[in-house]
Amino acid sequence: MTANTAKLLDVVALTVDLPEYNLWRGQVGTVVEILAGGTAFEVEFSDRNGRTYESVGLRPGQVMVLRFEPASPDSKAEMVTA
Numbered sequence: 892m893t894a895n896t897a898k899l900l901d902v903v904a905l906t907v908d909l910p911e912y913n914l915w916r917g918q919v920g921t922v923v924e925i926l927a928g929g930t931a932f933e934v935e936f937s938d939r940n941g942r943t944y945e946s947v948g949l950r951p952g953q954v955m956v957l958r959f960e961p962a963s964p965d966s967k968a969e970m971v972t973a
Contacts, residue, residue, distance in 0.1 A: 896951070897922045897932050903954040912945050919957070 897903055901922045908915050914936060924933035926948055934954060936945045 896929065897925075897954065897956050899923070899925060902957045902959075903932075903934060904957055905949075905953060906955050907953050909947070909953075912947050914945060914947070920954075 899922055903920055903922060905914055905916050905918050905920070918936060920934040920936040922932045923935045923946070926933060931948050931950055932954065934947060934949050935943050936947075937943050
């Protein structure tokens, strides 16, 4: 398990552009399903009113988990590349 492993209901940001879905690097979504034993995630993207405008299956390398608290001292930094 890496520091970037997403869990159900984690908030994530895209690390790549997905023009075929009109989604761009930095857009924020929520993990709504864990797929293929954690090797993929269904991520839902919603507007400010909570209406879903896209739901797409993504690989771990296409998203980064957003943190809202300081990382624990035991966690290791992980480099994200696009």
